[in-house]
Amino acid sequence: MTRIAVLFSALVLWLIAPAAQSNTVASLNPLDCENTRPELVVQMSSPLAAGQWRLMLNDADLTPLTNQGEGFLRVQVPEKLGVGTYRVMLMLAEDTGIWRQQSVGAFEVCVAQSTTTYQLNSHLAASSELTANTPLGQRPDDLVTQGGAAVRLEHLSRGWKAGGDANFVYDSRNGLVPSGREFDLGQYRLSWGKAEAWRLTLGHHNVEADGVAVSNFHRPGLSLGVKLPALNSRVQGFHQANQDSTGWQTPLGGKGHTSGLIWDVWVDPDNPGRGQLTGMHARSESDTDTTDGFFFPTPESSRVHSLQLRGGWQSYLQLRAEKARSSADFAADGFSESRRQRGAAEYLKIESTPLPASSWYWTAQASHQEVDREFVSPTNPFIQANVRSREFATHLSRGGLSVDLTHTRERDNLDRSDVATNHQQLSRIDMGYSFNSGLRLLGQTYLSANLEHAERTSTGLFPTEGEVRSVATRVQHGLEKLSWHWQVSHINAQSDGMLENRSLNTELGASFKLGSLATGLAITRQQTDLPGNGQRNFFHYALNLRAASDAKTQFYLNLDYNELEEQGAFFDVHDQRRSAGIGLSRTFLEGPASVKLSLTGSYLHQQQLFGSEEGLQLLLRLEIAANHSS
């Protein structure tokens, strides 16, 4: 706690301290948002030497079209820009040969006239299938109807933007539509707002936040984001379901919702990387026992709040620090009494930014994460509790060579002498080298090797020591129409000096295109020794062929073979699964309505320890479909 507080203070001082300025100050002229091809005029405080500057519009270089005058740069944007915000940046070369990036300003493009665009991809097909031979399991219905549609709509008018997308699903057979109905709404998102000022979103989406307290919270619900230019900030409020769902019976999810507020404050709104402070609070209520996890007891209610700081220093370093606290109430359920659980989590990451326009590409990052055993966040369902982790990673590349080094220390976060604690150190090195062999058959070649070493100790009543070593090498070759790879990996795990398991994996794959015939081939073999518990061998072969003589006639063949042999301590296992799929189709009518005749076959042979299954399906299908794509 003390360390984090000191670090926070230092970071704040860094942010408010005046950043070293380049000698050149540049500013952008004001622009009318209704002009889709504005003329950019950048005023300079000092002259620029030829060849020592570049003018960038987002990721595009405008320098070849830019006119340089005395104290200014002038360029007409050559293409009509779409609605949105655009950043203008100046890159300056210094005496050391390093290019520095400097923000000049930003402008928005709105539209003077209203425009509406839509895209609809839909397909509805009715098919009848004649079955020959023994069907597998469920017999297909005599008449099957299925369909799907994806709709996207957007309306722009003088800076206002309304849009959305949704998918619809249909199938006459029960069970293939996620909600169990025949026809239903899939997942959707609608949004409405004034360009970069505010936006209201309804449907399946994430709020714009990522960290310890909020992460991967993609749920149906409602959110409103409002920018407050006078305060250099943005406020987002959200109300989303706890569970992901599909269907229009629960368009905003089922029971149980999470509500919250996120407030972002920027040092420079046009340059968010300079500094950002985010405060977040969320509260969740749930009256169901559903959970995304396997062994998570779901709290009756929970709350989390956090403070996150992001910033940069001298364009060399980027940092992110976050402190979060949670509180969760678990109701009595007949097996345990009600209780309140409080926890805390913190995260700190510092990473360097790559030097622009340098032949060496180098980045490094260090991170620290500490999560209490009792930490529960309603908006981060996947955070791992009871863990303390520190990691250092660096990446270096030049030419075709790249090297990644990672060192991680991880331990349980419960610090008690009477409780077993796991400690782990993990070191990893990834090396890759890419080159063009110049040989026709090999083309672009990529070699990679990964080495990983982990040491683990457990204290407590039954102390143990474990060690894992793994090595993997891979060779890949890629041409435009042919690519193949070969990979070997070896994993060796020991505990208390004795071998626990050893696994050798080999993989060979290739894909090529010959005329209109596209193929993919994969062979995987895994052998695992489990001393004292036997041996496990796994084989997998797969072949995919697909060809199309023209857009009307298509053919495919899939062969898949899995075999698992296991010599266990008490019994042996020999599982096999062979499957094949073949199809030939011909489209007789194209356009909005089409008629297609297809012959498909499926074969499955499955043999397992506790049963076997075998069957063959031959399906002659006549399909009448209505298509639309725009």
Add this chain to the structure above:
Amino acid sequence: MRLRKQLFQSCLSLALLCSVTAAAWGEILSLSGTANTSMLEPGQSQSVVITWTGSATGGEEGGSPLLFDAGEWLDSTGALLEVSRTRLSPTELEIPLTGGNTFEFTLRDPQVLSPELLNRALAVGNTIVFRRVFTQDGDRRSGEVVFQIGAPPAMRDTASLVPVALDVRFDSQRTVEVVPNHAALGAYARFHYRGVGLTTLTWELADPSSTSATPLFRTLDVERRYLQRQAAGALIESPLLPAYSAGWHLLRFSVSTDDGAVYSRVIRYYVVDPVAPKSPEGPLAEVQLVPDKPGQLTWATLPDVASYKLEIHTPMHDLSDNRFLKERVLLGLDDQRLKLLAAVYLPANTTTLNWTDIVISDPAQADARWRVLAFDAGGDLIGISKLQPLNLKN
């Protein structure tokens, strides 16, 4: 003399009164519990039998039952984990009127522990305690039996992983998708766990033809990985998913551990019927690399052009990515999973450029694609070329 005698009689009366009072209420004199085992195995359901033995006295006013409260499972800190619903045998014990004599009793208390209960106890310590409170005529006495739990899965290298959560989604973060033919569709799985272990990660697909009757899953990708970093969990990306057959596709991701446990999720996507692909040919189709200068890009001129824009993209699954594509759709269409790496606007009289003259935000990329767009004086797009491969390392 007389006063001493009165005082003695008062004390004797008081003592008799106390003894009578004491003799009127029952009490538990002793209580102890033993179990048929003192060691429990984590990760599996098991049963134990606790035997309570003790002695009690009944009150003079009549027999009273020995009552038992619900049993409780506690962790090593004394926190309540679970209330046991198992009943004792016999369910009630009548202590006969003994007038102060001692009655011995023996009770059988069978209990069943679930793996979840043991895991929760292990999260705190290596012991779990069973406690039951007995009541006799207002006298309460609790008995406790302590069990040791064997080394938890997290302490053994060969022990199976304890899964915490598994989430599978498409790249759009949705769990159901409708995509047009030949769309570039991918998925990912997030797997969080406790412990360590060797796992097999499998992506499987049921094609529309197999979903017409019984879904037949074929293997798209299999990987053997030793999972041990708990803080970050595991992020597993799928290969590029087939989208060339119209209809329902079922995508299944499975995590298999060496002890035979399998955890899986299924998500669905629907492919819209194939529409004749648009011809890639068009203005500026002649973009090419200069044969003897692999880094030099060149393209044809166009009438009425005012400026060009040269774009460099990198495919999301390039050759340096370990998630190699095992089933690529190469029927005349480019990999649509592209990320813009760099772009430069050029005047109309430029038709050749070295890619090294372009500012690239991430020079670590090797495999790339490039194309050229042409704009007229009004800023309208009048030509676009086909995407061509480009090796950034040469």
